[in-house]
Amino acid sequence: MQFKDYYQVLGVAPDADEKAIKAAFRRLARKYHPDVSKEADAEDKFKAANEAYEVLGDAARRAEYDHLRASGYRPGDEFQPPPWAGQGQGGGGFEGFGDSGFSDFFESLFGRGRSAGPGRARTPADVRAHLDIDLEAAYAGSRQRIDVNGRTLEVKIPAGIAPGQSIRLKGQGGNGRDLLLEIGYRRHPLYELEGRDVIVRRQIPPWLAVFGGKIEVPTLGGNVNLNVPAGSDGGRRLRLRGRGMPGTPAGDQFVVLEIQTPKPSSEAQREAYRDLARAFGASVEDAAAE
Structure with missing residues (x-):
């Protein structure tokens, strides 16, 4: 039988991390799934990607495979299973996929399907x-x-x-x-995730940031009222404990404050901004320049 390079099958580097391997498998699975792909060899490519992920997506199997690959095998090389290889016996056409859904190369290393040793019943993949x-x-x-x-x-x-x-x-x-x-x-158009914590951004006007007050905030469990402390700066994170994703423990929701300055639409509102500038010791010209 011939040696299979599972990294080449998934199109990832040998030092790829778990996230990259998973993403590569998803991409190939979506592309070659028999229910989706019209390519003549889509089923074989789907099975090959699934087999590669069965090995590289499992830490123990990947370690065994990497040990074997480090001995110098390359794709297409004639392969003889080492003494420590899997318990199952491959058979039949060496390059195809048996009724387990795995190639004989896989079964020669890890046994048929998911069997754990001699005499155990074979479990389909x-x-x-x-x-x-x-x-x-x-x-x-x-x-x-x-x-x-x-x-x-x-x-x-x-x-x-x-x-x-x-x-x-x-x-x-x-x-x-x-x-x-x-x-x-x-x-999601509104929420971001950090583990089980949910993040939502909420705009507030300057006077609410200065004086504090209550605002209504959306959560995955429904809207709630949130108290904004006086003197809040933009970027401040306010916690809604237990309002994140369910779990043990449940996550929290964090509301990130963004201070929005309303644009004046009347002379009275523009004069109010001039008064604000003067109150803080700035001339109107200075404020406009800034």
Whole structure:
């Protein structure tokens, strides 16, 4: 059989970090998924990307593979499994994919499918897919319909699920395999995330920053009133404890204040700005120059 370079399959460098490897797999999975791609060899490319991610996305398997690769093997080299390699026995056409969904090269290193040793029953490899959801769905939990292999499935999204976590659908991958749905978040027009903390920016007028007061703030759980302390500067972060993403513990929401200066639309308002400049010891000309 021939040696496979899994880094080359995913199109990443050997020193790529976990995030880069995951992103490369997602890109290829979306491109070559049999339900989407019209290319004649899309299914084989999808399986190759899935196999590469099974190795490089697992710290223990990647360490074993890197040890082997460091011995000088290159793509296409004739390969003889080392004594420490996996317990399963490859067979049949060496360059193809068996009924486990993995190539014989993979099985020669790590065993058939996910079997852990001799005599253990073979478990078919999982099928992986990616599902992007709205932040609101991740916050509250929801049910969503997805199309997989020509079938429509209803998926329960648990509240608080984080990007990168997966939902396992037993037996829904076809041929007795499980379907693993890796979750991602769609970009939100209002909220940003820092771990489980939610960030929202809120504009306030100068007088509210000076004198303080209450403002209404949106959260994923509904609008709440927030007290702005007197003397607040732009960029100040105010905490709404427990208003972030669910979890143990739950995240917080931070409101970042942005001071917005209203544009004068009348002579009375322009005169008010002149009075403000004089009160702080600046002439109107100085204020205009600035």
